[in-house]
Every structure is written in C-alpha cells, then in structure tokens.
Amino acid sequence: DPLAARLKLLRNALQQREREQKETEASEEPERPADAGEPAGGGLQGWEQVGELTYRRVFSFENPLAGEPLSEHLVPRGLSAGDLLFFDTETTGLSGGAGTVAFLVALGRLAGERLEVEQLFLADYPGEPEFLRSLAPALGSAGQLVSYNGRTFDAPLLAGRFALNRLSLQTRGHSDLLYWARRLWKRALGDCSLGSIEREVLGLERGQDVAGWEVPGIYLDYLRRGWSPRLPLVWEHNLQDVRSLAVLFARLNAALGGGELPGRADLASLGSWLLKSGGEQRGLELLRLSFEEGDERAGRALGLHLKRAGRWDEAAQVWRRLVADRRSLFAAVELAKQAEHRLRDPLEALEWVRQVAGWGLPLEPRSRRELAARRARLERLASRPAERRTQAPK
DNA sequence: GCCGATGTCTGCATGAAATC
DNA sequence: GATTTCATGCAGACATCGGC
Structure with missing residues (x-):
C-alpha cells in the first residue's frame, strides 16, 4: 500500500527528528542573544491564548462577495457563501515531508456583510497536536475549502500533519483558485503567483511584506531566539493572502455570472472551458467577444464548436473571417x-x-x-x- | 524537491464512405 | 468484399507552474 508506506516513512523521519531535537536540547543551553527582543509568547499582544502553545486572533473586513449568488462553476450547487472557508497556511518549508510543519493558518468565512478571518498560531513545535485540534472543526465543517494552490500544497501538508499526530481530518470540496488564475491570466501575465494577481488584476497593494521564501527562516529565527522582529510581517502576510483570496473569488464569481473580467483576461480560454463544462451560452458569448477583439484562438474554438453543433454556415463565416483577417x-x-x-x-x-x-x-x-x-x-x-x-x- | 492540474503534442483506434 | 482514405476523438507522454 503506497499510502501506508509513505506514512511509515513520515513517522520514521519524525521520530528521527524528535531524537535529534532531544539530543540538541540535552547538549546545550538555548542561545539567547542580547538583541533577541521579547521572549517566546511575549510578543503576542493582540493574540488570545487558546491552548498551551496555540494562539488565536480575529479580524473583520468588508465582504467582497456582497450577497452575489454563487457560480456553479466555482462552488457545487446547494452551497451558500457561508459554507465557504478561505484558507492559507504558513509553514517551515516547501518539501511537504515530515519535517515541514504548518505554524500559522488563516481561515476566512463570509458572514453577512463581513469577511471574518481567524488566525491560529503555533508558538512552538510541542503544541502541534492542540494546534491541529483547534483547526479541525473549521476545516471539517466547511462545505467548500477555497485556497491558492492549496490542493497541491496546503491540504496535503495538513493531511500529513494530522496523520502523523494520529488525528483525523475529514474535508469536503476544495476549490483551488490557482487553476482559474492560470486559465485566465497566464497569457497576459505569465507569472500567476498570488502576489502578481493581486497587483496586476485586483489592483491591491500591500504595504511592508515578506516574500514566501523568507517565512520559514523568520519562524525558525523566532523559535531559536525567542522572538523575531519580522514575525508580525508573517502574520500580516498570511492575513492578506486570505483576504486577497476572498477578493479574487468574488471577482471570478461575478465574471462567471456574466460580469466583467478584471485585467487582461484570456476570454478565449475561459470560453472554451465553459463550453466543455456545461456553460454553453456564456462560453459562446465570451468566444464571440474575444473573436471580435481579434483573438484568433477564440475564432478557432468558436468555429469548431459551431461545426460540431452542425451549424456549418456559421462556422464557415468564422473561418472565412479568419482567412481574410489573419x-x-x-x-x-x-x-x-x-x-x-x-x-x-x-x-x-x-x-x-x-x-x-x-x-x-x-x-x-x-x-x-x-x-x-x-x-x-x-x-x-x-x-x-x-x-x-x-x-x-x- | 514534491505534487496535482493543465495544456500541448503525438500516435492509435474507430467509423464512415468511396474505390477497386 | 477487401482496401484505402479521411476526420475525429481519446489516451499517454511530457513540460510547466505555484505553494513555503
């Protein structure tokens, strides 16, 4: 069983890591430089302690969805905005193996006029089981998770952490907005990282921020020295990621329902996708619009669809224009x-x-x-x- | 380095229709 | 009736990308 084999590997790696940690602790006193700042937990003003090493804080923003009905292309029929859970994790690395731990999670829920974002922070490794137990109810009860590359990164990583801690986690649907972003803006932007989408598509600007690759180092620095002056930037980064996620979701939802698409969106790609996914009317609308704007790919997709539907004369019109113009x-x-x-x-x-x-x-x-x-x-x-x-x- | 979704390319199977 | 030719759709291989 490959899953069992992988879990065994993960457990072995974790045990090895715990042994090494104990040896290190036994051999030396933790170094605490003079400039380390506040001790562990001491800089956590604004956080509520909800476990021995688990902290929580809550923010409230304007609901970007503002009562719009949900598109069935984004969320299964029957779910409402209140069933969505936007989430993002910060971890100690990218590898996804037993050595990578999620230490900060932001959970965003839509409630009436507000977007409520709850953050949970793990102040040190030994608190991981209680940290995960604090997360489980929200993740387990959500009708649909919404993330950015979470299907590949965050969700498997959390599933692994729950398994290693012998905790159960049951989740339902998952909508990953990375794939939508690539479908829509890959041609125009090339880079579809959440930061680029924020700037180029959503028009959002962050203040002081940290790069993703800096996050593990800052957290490890905090653990080693008892405090890192850049840790609040990581908290803020995580908070903004979930906020942007909700804004991106709202913009996509509006566009799929017939509204305008922000940025230089690839209407040909979205139109073709909609044709394959049961959204024929909107798909044709977008392909025609894109074709009118001069996108040859839209004309090709439009002509093929018309041909398959037996609408030969309309297909021929499209092709004649493609021959004449392009x-x-x-x-x-x-x-x-x-x-x-x-x-x-x-x-x-x-x-x-x-x-x-x-x-x-x-x-x-x-x-x-x-x-x-x-x-x-x-x-x-x-x-x-x-x-x-x-x-x-x- | 890992992993899942996606897009592109290529080869193959299939069915339809005409030809020998 | 066997063979040939064409269009089409599908499957598999492969490359790319984003998360910390």
Whole structure:
C-alpha cells in the first residue's frame, strides 16, 4: 500500500527528528542573544491564548462577495457563501515531508456583510497536536475549502500533519483558485503567483511584506531566539493572502455570472472551458467577444464548436473571417474540408489549399506535409471528368 | 524537491464512405 | 468484399507552474 508506506516513512523521519531535537536540547543551553527582543509568547499582544502553545486572533473586513449568488462553476450547487472557508497556511518549508510543519493558518468565512478571518498560531513545535485540534472543526465543517494552490500544497501538508499526530481530518470540496488564475491570466501575465494577481488584476497593494521564501527562516529565527522582529510581517502576510483570496473569488464569481473580467483576461480560454463544462451560452458569448477583439484562438474554438453543433454556415463565416483577417492555415483547411466533404466540391477545396500556398507562410514540416498531401489528392480529384467529381472519394 | 492540474503534442483506434 | 482514405476523438507522454 503506497499510502501506508509513505506514512511509515513520515513517522520514521519524525521520530528521527524528535531524537535529534532531544539530543540538541540535552547538549546545550538555548542561545539567547542580547538583541533577541521579547521572549517566546511575549510578543503576542493582540493574540488570545487558546491552548498551551496555540494562539488565536480575529479580524473583520468588508465582504467582497456582497450577497452575489454563487457560480456553479466555482462552488457545487446547494452551497451558500457561508459554507465557504478561505484558507492559507504558513509553514517551515516547501518539501511537504515530515519535517515541514504548518505554524500559522488563516481561515476566512463570509458572514453577512463581513469577511471574518481567524488566525491560529503555533508558538512552538510541542503544541502541534492542540494546534491541529483547534483547526479541525473549521476545516471539517466547511462545505467548500477555497485556497491558492492549496490542493497541491496546503491540504496535503495538513493531511500529513494530522496523520502523523494520529488525528483525523475529514474535508469536503476544495476549490483551488490557482487553476482559474492560470486559465485566465497566464497569457497576459505569465507569472500567476498570488502576489502578481493581486497587483496586476485586483489592483491591491500591500504595504511592508515578506516574500514566501523568507517565512520559514523568520519562524525558525523566532523559535531559536525567542522572538523575531519580522514575525508580525508573517502574520500580516498570511492575513492578506486570505483576504486577497476572498477578493479574487468574488471577482471570478461575478465574471462567471456574466460580469466583467478584471485585467487582461484570456476570454478565449475561459470560453472554451465553459463550453466543455456545461456553460454553453456564456462560453459562446465570451468566444464571440474575444473573436471580435481579434483573438484568433477564440475564432478557432468558436468555429469548431459551431461545426460540431452542425451549424456549418456559421462556422464557415468564422473561418472565412479568419482567412481574410489573419491568413489562418487552420481556417483555410477547415474550409477545404467543408468544401470537399459537405459541399462535394473538390474544385473549391483545391482553391482554399492553393490560397494557403500563395501566402508563403513559414510552415512546420508536419503541416507542410499534410497540406501537400491534401493538395495532391484534391488535384487528382479535380482533374477527373465533372460527372465523376460530384462524389468526392474518401 | 514534491505534487496535482493543465495544456500541448503525438500516435492509435474507430467509423464512415468511396474505390477497386 | 477487401482496401484505402479521411476526420475525429481519446489516451499517454511530457513540460510547466505555484505553494513555503
């Protein structure tokens, strides 16, 4: 059983780490430099102690969803805004193995006009079981988790921590906004990190912040020295991540429901996705809009969809425009196929293929081969007597 | 370094239709 | 009836990316 094997590995690694920690503790007094600042726990003003080493604080913001109905593309039918749980974790690293611990978690819930964000902070490793027990009710009762890359990073990491501590965790649905962000803004932005989406799409600016890669070091510094002056920045970073997550969710939700998409969104990509996912009306709307704005990919997707739906004339209109405006090889070949197989007119098909040759496009070897084969076949057909041309051979 | 979702590319199977 | 040709859809391989 691969899962059992992995858990065994994780347990062994954890036991090894605990042994090393005990040896270190036995061999030396903890170093406490003069400039270490406040002792452990001493800098936690504003936090409520809810366990021996677990602290909690709560913030309230304006609800970015503001009563909008939820899109079924983002959240399963039947769930309401109150069932969502936005979450983000800060951890001691990226590896995801037994050595990586989540020490800070932000949980955001929508309640009426407000977005309530609860943060839980683990002040030292031995408190992990109680820290996880504090998290479990919220994670377990949420109808839908919402995260940024949490499906790959945060959720498996927490699941591993619960398993290692012999605690159970049952969660339900999970909506990961990273995949939406890539679908929509990858073409325009390239980089789809949450920070880039905040700046370029949501128009949010953070004040003083820490980079993600700095977080483990700051926490380890805090554990080693009893305090780190940069720890509050980590708390703030975590808080802002969940707040941005809720804002991004609200903007996506509005766009899927028919509203405007922020930033230079890839409407062709979203339209194609919607067509495959049962959102035909909105999908076609977005593809047409994007095609009007000059996106060739939107035209290709639109034409193919119309062709599959048997709307040949509408498909041909799209392809003719692609040929006229963009010299699209794809559209010319589609027109040739339609002429040969549907209109039974190999002469017209040949005309489309010859037109492409006349453009002198730099073609990939494969495309060049295919085009040449099509042309040769159509020339054979076209050279036959007219009465033998009406039924194109296959 | 890990992992899951996604997009792209390629090869293959299938079915339909025409040809020999 | 066997063979050929074409369009289409699917599966698998592979690369990319973001989280701390």
